[in-house]
Amino acid sequence: MHFALESKLQGGLHAFEQRLARRTLPVPVSSQTDRDNLVDFTTNDYLSLTRLPALRNKFLQKLTDAPNILGSGGSRLLVNGEAHAALEKRLAKFFNSPIALIFNSGYHANVGFFSCVPQPGDVIVYDEYVHASVHDGMKASRVEKARRIAFKTNSVDDLRRVLLGVRKMLKEKSAGMGGDTSSVFVSVEALYSMDGTIAPLTEICDTLEELFPAGNAYLIVDEAHSAGIYGPQGRGRVAQLALEHRVLVRLVTFGKALGATGAVLLTNELIRDYLIHHARSFIFTTSLSYSNIIAADASFDLLMDGTGERQSARLQENCVYLVTTMQKRLSTLGVAPKLLSIPPELCIERPGSNPPSPILPLLTSQARALSDYLRSLGIIALHVTWPAVPMGEDRVRVSLQAGHTREDIDRLVKGAVGWALQVAEKESKDSGASRSAGQRYEVAYASKL
Ligand SMILES: Cc1ncc(COP(=O)(O)O)c(C=O)c1O
Structure with a gap:
């Protein structure tokens, strides 16, 4: 390596080392x-599922019975594995959602959604503590920086303040232009991964619906840390609070309480179709291997049979x-x-x-x-x-x-x-x-x- 690059990289790491903030394995x-x-x-x-013999045995039995277990052959757009489609169908039903779309990880799902669904002129309002994957998706989106606005974590008052400002801005911008066509996306986590705090989801829904009665404000709930733990059969906080029909998108990841790998977005058919066409983190990657899908399927068996x-x-x-x-x-x-x-x-x-x-x-x-x-x-x-x-x-x-x-x-x-x-x-x-x-x-x- 040329010394110039070497010294820049070392300098970059050294700066973090000095602040005791360098990441290491x-x-x-x-x-x-x-x-x-x-x-x-x-x-x-x-849930300690990875240590349960019941899950291990179920997974091994399913592997033995499955026609395909290795690889997946390519992107979903190239090879749409039967197991992948079957799991999506199962999860849509389980989570009481019109549609389920599997991504390789929660990271891929958040980047995919936030990078392409919000349109130019839309606004994204997010809890200050949302995950890095939401930030990466927003940065890759066509929503300008000034229209990506944070609110204080879990504060419904601060969310209201931000939304009132957004409403005013959208009204002013659309004056004399035949009405506003902008959408407002609100991004929250059900359970915050670094703080352990739980979002007031019902109050957030109420606030959105009150301030945007036309229905152009949408809630996106990341259930990465809450799925499996809360709600009937571990269906998450949105299900526990019966908010399924008031939320546009839910993200459930398989890598935490479910002890597997991958993630699913629970949403409607149009959003699913749009993601399949535009979400680069869905399109340009080999889909999860069959064995990953089988592992997730086995974990959901344990949620459904009451073990969870x-x-x-x-x-x-x-x-x-x-x-x-x-x-x-x-x-x-x-x-x-x-x-x-x-x-x-x-x-x-x-x-x-x-x-x-x-x-x-x-x-x-x-x-x-x-x-x-x-x-x-x-x-x-x-x-x-x-x-x-x-x-x-x-x-x-x-x-x-x-x-x-x-x-x-x-x-x-x-x-x-x-x-x-x-x-x-x-x-x-x-x-x-x-x-x-x-x-x-x-x-x-x-x-x-
Ligand atoms: C809140 C939240 N969302 C999304 C993700 C990404 O999920 P995955 O690990 O499946 O990529 C994480 C993972 O740390 C997370 O904590």
């Missing part, structure tokens, strides 16, 4: 033995246990919020609050150090830093699973709180103070755990 978990000795709070296998709901109940019990234990320890041991805290909106006992979330951010100004410390205790929970989260909002992201035991969760809480108190003790020693938070921790744990 985590240490591989190489074998089952490694896995068994570690407690993993990173994977999005929320049982796993989800366990998962939600774990969520409540983690949040309540963590809250109690943090407050009784007097941990400074700067060192370690959890977002107040994830507290379980709030009246009328949302269902428990499997994602818990451990907010700390020293996320990498906490993650490294937990790893030394055999606990994997990765730190997340800018640009995946806003600057100054570093965290260790904890992803709970149905298969975690109370002991696993206790280990995590003990490890994280213990680390914070050690840091506090060191800081207070360094500043010459006499109070020993570490001693308090030892005493408190000896009596409480």
Whole structure:
């Protein structure tokens, strides 16, 4: 490589390294033995389906019975696999949607939809925390930057403020031009992947319908993290709130709670036809292999036969246990919020609050150090830093699973709180103070755990 390119690339990486924000691959978990000795709070296998013998056996049986298992032969436009079409039909029915269209991943689906469906002159309003794939789709779209507008996460008031501005702008622009033909697309996630917060979907629908009674404002809900967990048979938050007919598009991904790979967009026939014709991330790629489709099909069997709901109940019990234990320890041991805290909106006992979330951010100004410390205790929970989260909002992201035991969760809480108190003790020693938070921790744990 020429030295000029080499130094530019190295310089680029160095800048991130200095901010402790360089992305690297985590240490591989190489074998089952490694896995068994570690407690993993990173994977999005929320229902622990990948570890269930029932799913493994079902998948292997389906593979044995299937006429095709390897590859897929090309793009869907070249080879439309029977298994792919059959799964789409099954999912449309399951999710109570007119149409289902499978993409190779949630990333492909969001990029595909946002890059081509919004038309020139349209507006996209998005929650400030929507996934990178929505941003990449918007950037590739024909919607100019000034018409792509963020609102404060989960704030219906802020969404209303933004939509009122959009309505005014569209009215002014269309004055004397025979009426406005613009559409407004609103992009949200049902459950935010870095914050664990749950979107107020019903209120969002109400606001859209109130401010755009002509019906030209459309809601797109990303259920990447909520599908499988919430709603009857794990059909997601939109189904749980009976909003199927008030949402234009739902995205369900197969790679998280479903333990497979791929994604499906649930929408109407016209949008499906438009995507097939225009979405480059659908057209110009080899479709999922038959074995991927079979794996997803097997996972949906488990949602339909009630296994998913049982796993989800366990998962939600774990969520409540983690949040309540963590809250109690943090407050009784007097941990400074700067060192370690959890977002107040994830507290379980709030009246009328949302269902428990499997994602818990451990907010700390020293996320990498906490993650490294937990790893030394055999606990994997990765730190997340800018640009995946806003600057100054570093965290260790904890992803709970149905298969975690109370002991696993206790280990995590003990490890994280213990680390914070050690840091506090060191800081207070360094500043010459006499109070020993570490001693308090030892005493408190000896009596409480
Ligand atoms: C909210 C959200 N949407 C979409 C995606 C992309 O899904 P996939 O992993 O299937 O590409 C992710 C994945 O991290 C996600 O968190």
